[in-house]
Amino acid sequence: MKKKSNHFDMVIIGGGVIGCAIARELSKYKVNVAVLEKEDDVGWGISCRNSGVVHAGFNNKSGTLMAQFCVEGNKSFAKLCRQLDLPYKKIGKLVVAKKKEEIKGLQKLKQQGDANGVDNLQIIDLNEVKRLEPNIEGIAALYSPETAITSPYLLTIALAENALDNGVSFSLNTEVKNITRLSNSHFRIKTNKREFTSSYVINSAGLYSDYIARMAGIKKYRLYPCRGEYHILDKNVSWLINHLVYPVPQVGAGGLGIHLTPTIDGNILIGPSNEYIKRKDNLSVTSSVMKMLSAEAREFLPLISPVYIIRSYSGLRAKQAPSSEGGFWDFVIEESDIVDNFINLIGIESPGLTAAQPIAKRVVEIINKKERLNSNPNFNPFKKSILRFEEQDEETKKALIKQDPNYGEIVCRCEKITKKEILEAANNPLGARSLISIKYRTRSMMGRCQGGYCLTRIIEILREYFDLNPQEIILKGDNSYLLTGYRSNEVSKPCKKKKLLSSEEELLV
């Protein structure tokens, strides 16, 4: 397999967690791979709106790919996080029964989990529930110690950046418009930017993978957007729960019920709701669901109050099951039966994040059956994340500031993010510089003041260090400019002020 200009052995369409995991998995072999992503950064579709739960695998019907890959993914997740220097905490999960009738549901779940190969599941009684979760109302629970949490956006970014380190090309802001087949059987992929050709196409376009498949003449898939809204609670109430707390799932539901998720960063998420909607880009939050989320969460956790909410947002699931049917249909990971070398990933919803690595391995298996992929001896599975100043001990902090004074300026006071971290995030190898890209990489603007303190500072850093024009400061994607006027269109060089520290130095007011 030889590389020509714009020709790749494999083109992956869609840079979500699945596309990025496949890219990294393929970078273990000597192949030329490109990822085409329509947004300005990876993970902006379904992936970044995920709860961040590393599921154990008892929710999924035995014998499905969902069950198999979830269990496999769960068991190898800690290792993946070690390799990519990602946060990971095995905090465990409780599925809580509130009424006697629901206990049967717990037993069913446990049986299913045991059959799927989930370790250490146990049904616990009221006393044990109270011991583990003093603030939670319930009469019994299924306790799953293997369930863990991670950061969904850091995972997607790390998979992408590690793939990039290992030779994968990323083409952001590249939307696929048309796919045809050339006489030499290569695919020709037209985009809003340039044309690509490839021997294989891997369609991991998330909610739009039915649409991409149709471009290649594969008409059998259809995906429905199913919205889930969330509330995020202030970190200062993180003490409310210790584990993931879920209700007993209702038969036929397309979600896992409104649950409480401690995030890796110390917030609690309430959600997600489960609502089929018409448009694949409608990420609104609605007042009726916002009220419902608070009410349902209070059923479990009476101490929750709306004043703890710092933000509400929503994400979309890629559902194969139409709303009339509901429930979960199994992942589709297959080469098209009518278009050779076109691999579709359809309906990768929960537990897709957990299963990302096994799914990626399955894709490689499919290709390996047709080609003999040679392993890449230079593959480096490791990647360093941006060092989190706040998580270091005092001596390290002192040393860091000495080494680089930018560690001595806290830009985001809620999350205590330093200027150095902002600079590293804005300097990411994918070249994503929108505010959301910096937010996902650092947690700046994610705290209780929601950017009230740091937004202006981050804008100034982007202007000063990256020579961005004011109109190039964007929140997220096309047309999301922040500023409408400025003194001059030229890149202004802000005068480099000496940062003053004390009264012995000249006053700067």
Next chain:
Amino acid sequence: MQEKEVIIIGGGAAGLAAAVACKQKGIEDILIIERGDYLGGILQQCIHDGFGLEKFHTSLAGPEYAQRYVDQVVDKKIPFLLNSLVVSLTLQKEVIVINYRGLQHYRAKVIILAMGCRERTRGAISIPGARPSGIYTAGVAQELINLKNYMVGEKIVVLGSGDIGLIMARRLTLEGAEVITVAEKLPYSSGLPRNINQCLYDFNIPLLLSHTIVDIEGNGRLSGVTIAQLGERGGIIPGSKRKIACDTLLLSVGLIPENELSREAGVVLDNITGGPQVDERGQTNIPGIFACGNVLQVHDIVDNVSLEAEYIVEGVTEYLEGKLIKEREIKVELGEGLRYVVPQTLCRLKDTIFSFRVNHPGEKKILIFEDGKKVIKKKFLRRVNPAEMVRVKLSSSEIEEVKTLKVKLV
């Protein structure tokens, strides 16, 4: 570990006034710790006038008002740190500061909390809709425009009639933007009457009372909001929804005292004010930790911030001299008509200034202080407004004998 007599956290209006007052009282060993580039805090972005009417009997712009204190701090050689963030405060009054030089530890005999407040955000009030760019809190827009010379939008809707929102409605108009409307959820404005007149009516900006935003649209940048009228019980009046095309939404929906450090140190907070519970000289439940300015209660006029800071310094000096003895502990009870009172407790037999906010606007009201059935003091108020803080002084002779104290507005 460096020892200090007084550490003031925050170099804004409250911190500067407290520092100057400490120095005037003969306290030498003071340190102001400021996280920003300069002293003066939020005043530096408030370039409109109207500051100083009470304190200096003249109308000053925010930076001018700040400069009067900055000059004194410099003249009196009061030490301060800039670009320095306090990241930890303990019960033992130990402080950790981060700046370019590294991590420094201080311990002080007295800590004065003067961290000010932050703005309530969209998330905190759960506005439905999309999350495009172009949604700013009023203070952030003020900072971008007045300090950084950027314009934030062209067609603007303001939600909330807090003072910063009103000031920004005028400011944006002067900068050439079209401010379509200011929508306020309550049936009355939460800003000062003078700001309603000078910032809205003088510029023909309509104020829509009992209105709120029920939807936000925009792919990328904000493209419009839907407003609706609220009925007496707060529900949306059917048929009152209407879309407004705009590219910017400014939120002026309240301020929250910044008490993350106070909470970490174990300072007990008041659920209503969001600030520490204090005695008559601003001392919190932790001896030697005092609070003043917007970190204690959100003020509407900066002059009162300065006065409050000067006032609590009396307590600071007495504490340092070992004269601040708790003579009693009377909880100030809140009666009808009032939202909160500061101080929350009385510990000494001193002249005391009480600050209140009322629940609803009203006319010809009487503020009554009582000890059981005995009326201690009555004060007639011609007009009351939740936007305006009421301050009333009781002399030591008036409160010397009281066993309990209750205040109400009738």
